[in-house]
Amino acid sequence: MATIVAPLNFSPVEDAEALRKAFEGWGSDEKTIISILGHRYSYQRQQIRKAYEELYQEDLVKRLESELSGDFEKAVYRWILEPADRDAVLAHVAIKSDNKDVIVEISCIYSPEELLAVRRAYHNRYKRSLEEDVAAHTTGDLRRLLVALVSTFRYGGDEINARLANSEADVLHDDIKDKKNHEEVIRILSTRSKSQLIATFNRYRDDHGSSITKHLLGESSDDFRKVLRTAIHCIVDLEKYYEKVLRNVIKKVGTDEDALTRVIVTRAEKDLKDIKELYLKRNSVPLELAVAKDTHGDYKDFLLTLLGKNE
Amino acid sequence: MATIVAPLNFSPVEDAEALRKAFEGWGSDEKTIISILGHRYSYQRQQIRKAYEELYQEDLVKRLESELSGDFEKAVYRWILEPADRDAVLAHVAIKSDNKDVIVEISCIYSPEELLAVRRAYHNRYKRSLEEDVAAHTTGDLRRLLVALVSTFRYGGDEINARLANSEADVLHDDIKDKKNHEEVIRILSTRSKSQLIATFNRYRDDHGSSITKHLLGESSDDFRKVLRTAIHCIVDLEKYYEKVLRNVIKKVGTDEDALTRVIVTRAEKDLKDIKELYLKRNSVPLELAVAKDTHGDYKDFLLTLLGKNE
Structure with missing residues (x-):
């Protein structure tokens, strides 16, 4: 589930006017910008952008870029684009x-x-x-x-071919051990449907004593294997994957703002609520609290708004 | 330009009824089937299929399959599908x-x-x-x-990077000579836009004395090189490519009906007129005449109708 809270009835023109007002005068009114844009769905933000363009013959995205700065600007920019x-x-x-x-x-x-x-x-x-x-x-x-x-343009259905999962689990196992040629692992990962791949990974664990990502970790680490592990994590459980990205970002000395912004901005309208729950379960700290500790100013306010904080 | 001749005003229901009538009695009335389906655009055929389904609770495609046979059935089947x-x-x-x-x-x-x-x-x-x-x-x-x-999902625009065309013409030249590794030729052929590829192939001819397809022909022939040449022909000039497919089909002892049907059925609504002109220019025989000599019966009548023969 999504975290952002947005009104069903809204006026793109009124929003555009309020934003214009927020840009005027000495420095812009970031609170207003956050309270409007942080509470609008994607289709609403596109309507505001259109209304703004019609009213003022000016691109709202360009104006925001010139008014804001730093991590806050970056986050708003990523948020307002389609x-x-x-x-x-x-x-x-x-x-x-x-x-x-x-x-x-x-x-x-x-x-x-x-x-x-x-x-x-x-x-x-x-x-x-x-x-x-x-x-x-x-x-x-x-x-x-x-x-x-x-x-890739994967097939999106749920059908599973158990025999294929069985044979390709073995193919993956052999291919990972082979240091020279990763053609088969690339073919399987990039063409099979997600349901089929998950069945294959399950079979891999059953037949080879440990998960494929564990085995990859045991091999010499290089960029190829790193990306391969990331791909498998993304396919198997996207919420778990995003929780881990957030955990690593927040653990780091000096936050990786780009990754933090990316996860919150791209998932706020989709499943950030589930990711938040997973984060709390895994870290015993609410994600909002962790983000609030690691960020500051308008950037912090904006992220917390997208995270669905009560005002 | 297209070759098929279709009325702008037509009634899907009337067509469905006429087809139904053509199926009834002793053997079906192929002339009627050809005169209807051979003169309808794709969107019209889909409407007829829908009207037929609604009127008779029967799939027109299945009925055609059971009524017709041989190359004629195959051609009608390929023609009526979306x-x-x-x-x-x-x-x-x-x-x-x-x-x-x-x-x-x-x-x-x-x-x-x-x-x-x-x-x-x-x-x-x-x-x-x-x-x-x-x-x-x-x-x-x-x-x-x-x-x-x-x-691939190529970029479809006309922009050309001349510097890139220059450097990748050399990369292609080296890659083709190398017997072991064709990674670069695969990457270039499968990711660059058609406009960019054509610029690269032109540059290749200027810098290396002969076209890339000629050089490929000189190398040992295998399936990989054969498919590569086909791909380059398709990218460079699709009408010339189709003309050649038709020429080879017709030259052959015993026509390759599958290829003949494929080219006519897939291009009749697009550019078969241009392909016909090219065929006449290259072979000094009208394509209709060549097809008529090589085929017979309802199959022949159907192909000639798609080729735009006057009735």
Whole structure:
């Protein structure tokens, strides 16, 4: 379930006017900006953006970028973009960085149609395909894996072929032990449906004494194996995966604001409530409290609003 | 341009009734079936199918299958299905056969959104993804190439990066000479936009004295190189490609009815007129005449109707 609280009845024009007012005068009124944008669903934010453009012949996103700064600006920017467009931006940044988590998340957590929407948004924004940019910035096995993952259009049904799960559990086991050739593990991870993959991973644990991710951990660690483990975690249990991302972010000395913003912004309208519950269960601290301790100012207020804090 | 001639005003109910009548009595009235279905656009055929189902609680496609036989039945079946669904059927057959042309055509000729529609139709029909079935029935370089081609979602714009075309022409040249590793040629062919690829192939010819397909022909021939050449032909000039398919089909002793049906059925509503003109120019024989000489009966009448013959 979602965490954000938004009114069903709202006026895009009134919101646009209130935002305009918040921008005027000495410095902008961040409280108002948070109280409006932090309480609107994606389709409502797009309507506000449109109303603002019509009223003032100015792009609301550009205006927000010029009014705000730092982590708060980044978070509001990611929040106000249409989700697929935002994910295209996140993927574009990740492609050039060492951390490919975003790319794996988009490929392995999103539904086939959601992934496709991101690929379409990537075309529109960058005039290139997501897969060609991923390929241009990686090499070797890691490239083969990431390109295959972002290119997939998995079958979304629940049907499971038990015989196949059995045989491919063995194929995965052999392939992981083999240091040279990871063609089969890439093929299986990037083409099979999620239901089928989960059946295969279960079978792997039954037949080979330990989970595939544990076995991967035992092997020499490199970027390929790291990304592979992330992909498997994303496929098997997305809430558990996100809880762990948040836990690692918050544990770190110096918070990784980009990851913190990403998880909260991308999940606030989807399942952040479930992730919060899992976080509390695992860490014995409410996520809001942990986030409040690690952040400050408008950035903190904005994240807490998205986390559904009572006002 | 298309070859089929269809009325703008038509009644799905009247057509359904006329078809029903054609099925009744001793043997069915093939002339009527051809004169109706051969003169209706895809959206009209879908409306007729729906009207027929509502009137008679019977699937028109199933009824046609039981009434007709041989190449004629096959052609009508491929014609009456919704195009993406038909291509899913064609791909499914090709996956299990030695001839992978259909898969390359769908990947390299169709627009990104058309390819995607086929992948979606494949999910619906077979409860698996197109890429997983392709992967399950191929191996080695051929598998890597075909899986990458069907998984692509190319950027569709006209922008060209001339510097990139220059450097990737060299990469392709080196990769083709290398007998062991075709990673780069697969990456380039399966991720770059068509406009970019055409610029790269042009550059290749300028810098390396001959076209890439000529160089591929000079190398030892195997399935991988054969499919690669087909893919390049499809990307560079789809009409020339289809003309050649038709020429080879018709030259052969014993016509390859599947290929003949495929080209006519899949292109009749798109660009078969241009392909016909190219055929005449290259062979000094009108395509209709060549088809009429090589086929007979209802199958012949149906193909000629799709080819736009005057009645």
